[in-house]
Amino acid sequence: MKRQIRIANGKKYFFRFTVNQRIQHALLATTVITLVLTGMPLKFHDAFWAAYVYNLVGGITLAPVIHRIAGTILLILFAYHVIYMTTIIYKGQIVPLKRKQELSTGALFKLLINQPLLPNLKDAKDIFDLLRYLFFLTGEHPHGARFTWKEKFDYWAPFWGIFIIGVTGLIMWNENLVSKILPGIVINYALIAHSDEALLAALFLFIWHWYNVHYSTSVFPMGTVFLTGYLSEELMVEEHYEYYVELMTKEGYEDEILPPLGYKSNEHEAEKDAV
Amino acid sequence: MTQKKVFKTILVISTSVLCFILSNPKFSIASDVGNCLLCHKYPGLSRVEGDKGILRLLYVNESAFNISMHAKVKCEGCHTDIKKIPHDPAKKVDCLTQCHIIEPTSEKKFSHKDVADFLAKSVHGKFDKTGQLKKFPEDRPYCKDCHDNPLYRPVSFNKRVTPGISEQALGRCRVCHKKDDFIYRFYNHVTTRLHRSRNPKNITEVCVRCHDDIKLVKRHNLSIKAVETYKDSFHGKAAEFLDERIPDCLDCHVNRGESVHQMLSKKNSLAPTHENNKYNTCSNVECHTNASPKLAQFEVHAEFNKKRSPKQYYFQSAFIVLTGGTLLPLLGIMLLDLLRRLLPGLSRRRK
Numbered sequence: 001m002k003r004q005i006r007i008a009n010g011k012k013y014f015f016r017f018t019v020n021q022r023i024q025h026a027l028l029a030t031t032v033i034t035l036v037l038t039g040m041p042l043k044f045h046d047a048f049w050a051a052y053v054y055n056l057v058g059g060i061t062l063a064p065v066i067h068r069i070a071g072t073i074l075l076i077l078f079a080y081h082v083i084y085m086t087t088i089i090y091k092g093q094i095v096p097l098k099r100k101q102e103l104s105t106g107a108l109f110k111l112l113i114n115q116p117l118l119p120n121l122k123d124a125k126d127i128f129d130l131l132r133y134l135f136f137l138t139g140e141h142p143h144g145a146r147f148t149w150k151e152k153f154d155y156w157a158p159f160w161g162i163f164i165i166g167v168t169g170l171i172m173w174n175e176n177l178v179s180k181i182l183p184g185i186v187i188n189y190a191l192i193a194h195s196d197e198a199l200l201a202a203l204f205l206f207i208w209h210w211y212n213v214h215y216s217t218s219v220f221p222m223g224t225v226f227l228t229g230y231l232s233e234e235l236m237v238e239e240h241y242e243y244y245v246e247l248m249t250k251e252g253y254e255d256e257i258l259p260p261l262g263y264k265s266n267e268h269e270a271e272k273d274a275v
Numbered sequence: 276m277t278q279k280k281v282f283k284t285i286l287v288i289s290t291s292v293l294c295f296i297l298s299n300p301k302f303s304i305a306s307d308v309g310n311c312l313l314c315h316k317y318p319g320l321s322r323v324e325g326d327k328g329i330l331r332l333l334y335v336n337e338s339a340f341n342i343s344m345h346a347k348v349k350c351e352g353c354h355t356d357i358k359k360i361p362h363d364p365a366k367k368v369d370c371l372t373q374c375h376i377i378e379p380t381s382e383k384k385f386s387h388k389d390v391a392d393f394l395a396k397s398v399h400g401k402f403d404k405t406g407q408l409k410k411f412p413e414d415r416p417y418c419k420d421c422h423d424n425p426l427y428r429p430v431s432f433n434k435r436v437t438p439g440i441s442e443q444a445l446g447r448c449r450v451c452h453k454k455d456d457f458i459y460r461f462y463n464h465v466t467t468r469l470h471r472s473r474n475p476k477n478i479t480e481v482c483v484r485c486h487d488d489i490k491l492v493k494r495h496n497l498s499i500k501a502v503e504t505y506k507d508s509f510h511g512k513a514a515e516f517l518d519e520r521i522p523d524c525l526d527c528h529v530n531r532g533e534s535v536h537q538m539l540s541k542k543n544s545l546a547p548t549h550e551n552n553k554y555n556t557c558s559n560v561e562c563h564t565n566a567s568p569k570l571a572q573f574e575v576h577a578e579f580n581k582k583r584s585p586k587q588y589y590f591q592s593a594f595i596v597l598t599g600g601t602l603l604p605l606l607g608i609m610l611l612d613l614l615r616r617l618l619p620g621l622s623r624r625r626k
Contacts, residue, residue, distance in 0.1 A: 045506065045515040060516040134611035136621055157601075172509070175573075176566040184573030189590055191509070196594035200601060208605045217616050 004247050006230060012256075013230035014240075014247060024081060025226050028158070031074040036202045038067040043195045068173060075166045089115070116146050119156075123149035141261035143241035150239075154209050161201040168194035237261060310360070311350040312337060322364075343424045344467075347376055347460070370418040387418065393536035398543075411494050414485065421481050425472040427463040475514035475523035479505060482524045498583060504576040527556055527575070 004015045017025070034057075041047075041054035041063075057063050093111055097103040114120075126149050129142040147155075168190040171178050175187055213223045218238055225231045236244040241260045248257045314320060315335040324331050340346060351357055353368045373386040394400060394417075401412040409415070448458045471478065483502040485491055492500065505511040505524065513521040529535045530547050539546035547556040553571035557563045563570055577584040579591055 041516075042512045045512050051516065054516055060513055060518040130608070134608065134615050136615070136618075139620075153605075175570065176563050179563075179570035180567040182569065184570045185586070187570075187573050188577050188587055192587060192591045192594065196591065196598065200594070200598040203598070203602055204605070207602070208609065211609050216612070 003251060005251050005253065012233045012253075013228075014233070014236045014244070015229065016225050016231050017229045019229070020084070022226060022229055024077060024084075027073065027077050029226075031070045031077070032158075032201075032205065034070040035067060035074065036198070038063045038070070039195075039198055040202065043199065071166065071169050071173075074162060075170075078162045078166060117152060117155055119149070119152055123152065141238065141241075143245075143260060144239045144243065146240060146243040148239055150212055154212070157204055158201060161197055161204075164197045165194055165201065168197075233258065308349055309351050309357075311335070313360070339426065340424075342427050342463075344427065344464075344472075345424050368419075370422075390534065390536050391418075393534050397536055397538045398540040399536075399538060411491075414491055414494065416485065420484070427467050428470075428472050471525070474517060474519050475510075475521050476517060478523040478525055479511070479514060499576045499578060501576060504578050508575055510575070522562060526562075531559060 006013045006015065037053065037057045041050040041057075044050050054060070054063055058066055089112075094103065094108070097107060097111070112118075122145060126142040126144060129138070129140075132138045133141050171182075171187060171190040172194060178186065213219055213226070214221060218235060223235070225235075231240075233244075237258050238261050245257055248254060312335060315333060316337060318334045320333045322331050322333060323329070345353075353372060354365050355369075355372055356366045370387045371391055373384050373388070376385055377383065395402065399415050401409060401415045403409050445458060445462060448462065449455075452458050452461075473481070479502050486497070486501040487503050489500075501524075506515060510521050510523070514523060525535045525538075528546075528548055529538050530545070541548040541550075543549060544551065546552065554566075554568045557570050557573075558566050574584065574587070577587045579588055581588045
């Protein structure tokens with residue numbers, strides 16, 4: 001199996017994303033920003049900036065075409081991603097179970113609910129612990145697993161968003177066809193859902209996601225994991241301490257494990273000695 | 276050179292210059308027989324009127340007027356009460372005055388009386404079917420509430436029909452018609468009437484004067500804020516960004532082939548917005564041709580209002596709650612996180 005820790009210039013870097021996943025993220029980011037630029041001026045058509053932004057991105061003749069092209073790319077990406085994830089789970093987890101002849105309904109259910117990207121009880125505990133940390137009730141930052149609750153939020157919010165916005169976008173794009181199956185009022189609902197969910201998604205990504213990957217003092221001005229695929233040791237310690245210790249131990253760096261956030265190194269050494 | 280010769284030379288030169296200036300259509304209003312521009316050509320010509328002291332501009336922009344719809348009408352053709360110069364304060368123009376040019380097909384004097392008859396029978400008319408004065412007749416629009424003296428606007432599009440008139444077309448006109456002034460005016464007139472003189476955004480700006488006036492809408496028991504809701508629809512958003520192919524108020528509220536002055540209430544069974552006619556209106560040849568009758572259930576004027584559009588109201592409210600419920604806690608965490616990073620060592624317990 002590929003080593004998860006890479007050392008460059010004496011510093012450790014931890015593997016997070018494959019090239020394929022980084023390309024998927026780049027496509028997602030580009031299409032979403034394009035869709036926001038060509039869509040938000042329509043939602044806020046009365047705002048002073050709407051006409052300027054809309055004309056910058058092509059105006060009424062070109063912007064709708066760009067919006068539909070970007071939307072189509074995003075929907076194809078969404079479909080690809082679902083197939084990609086299904087394949088990874090099937091080939092990497094279900095097929096080995098089959099080979100071992102251990103595949104049953106119960107085993108499959110257990111396998112699926114234990115997927116690392118699915119929310120679990122540890123996330124609830126981490127949120128509770130984070131609030132204690134943020135309210136100065138403890139000095140200890142939660143020890144995040146491979147995927148933290150923040151990352152799961154960042155994953156599932158756009159997942160839900162793309163589905164809702166995509167389906168409603170297709171309805172509005174093909175209103176004549178849709179009218180052969182569904183009543184016209186569905187188009188009213190589609191417009192509300194498309195525009196309000198898009199606003200939520202845009203605010204979520206540009207405030208919350210960008211805070212975590214751009215504006216936060218740990219990463220400012222920009223985290224590089226979406227480009228390199230590797231996360232620095234400091235960020236691993238801050239966000240994924242539980243997983244960090246697991247990887248360091250697995251790859252033979254037990255002696256070099258750094259203390260978690262909120263600990264001074266001497267306290268950490270003392271704790272290790274006590275253990 | 277004698278004094279007489281100098282005088283003669285100056286006379287010849289000034290006469291030539293005057294003839295040149297007067298022969299250029301840009302420098303003359305053909306209809307200014309009464310020499311009204313003697314005074315009205317001055318941009319500052321104005322007067323303060325009434326108790327409210329409203330400044331009224333009396334300047335006539337000659338070059339703009341020359342390319343307007345009424346360019347060929349004499350000033351006194353509309354301002355019939357003005358008989359001498361200088362004149363007393365003029366009365367307001369009555370658009371039904373029969374004083375215009377001769378209508379070429381009937382060879383009768385032209386007036387807008389027929390339009391007024393249409394308007395009287397429409398939803399905007401002051402009297403109902405029984406001849407009784409409707410409530411708040413002063414709110415009913417009349418000619419000048421919606422119209423000014425628009426400029427010619429030669430065809431550049433016709434909804435989704437490709438424009439077909441060009442210099443080549445003008446060349447064909449010249450086969451029979453010798454005067455370019457006539458050709459250009461006729462060309463402009465006909466091609467302007469092929470489409471509306473206003474784009475969809477401008478049309479909504481006319482309707483908004485009354486239909487988004489909350490007091491007026493309430494007085495007439497109209498159930499919706501028509502223009503605001505139109506602006507929030509697909510059509511309205513495109514119109515806002517100057518899409519000229521998009522349907523405006525008149526496309527849906529006036530039967531095709533009829534004058535816009537014949538607009539009917541949606542309760543009238545002949546109205547294109549009547550429940551039974553909506554589908555025909557939406558599915559006309561320029562719009563949703565392939566749609567099924569179910570499309571007519573789309574509510575163009577749905578409002579974010581619990582009483583008038585309850586389903587949409589609750590549906591949209593759910594998204595507002597979802598947005599607030601998602602973002603507010605996350606914003607709270609962000610702010611706390613910033614504060615925590617400012618004060619890393621401050622906590623009640625180390626662990």
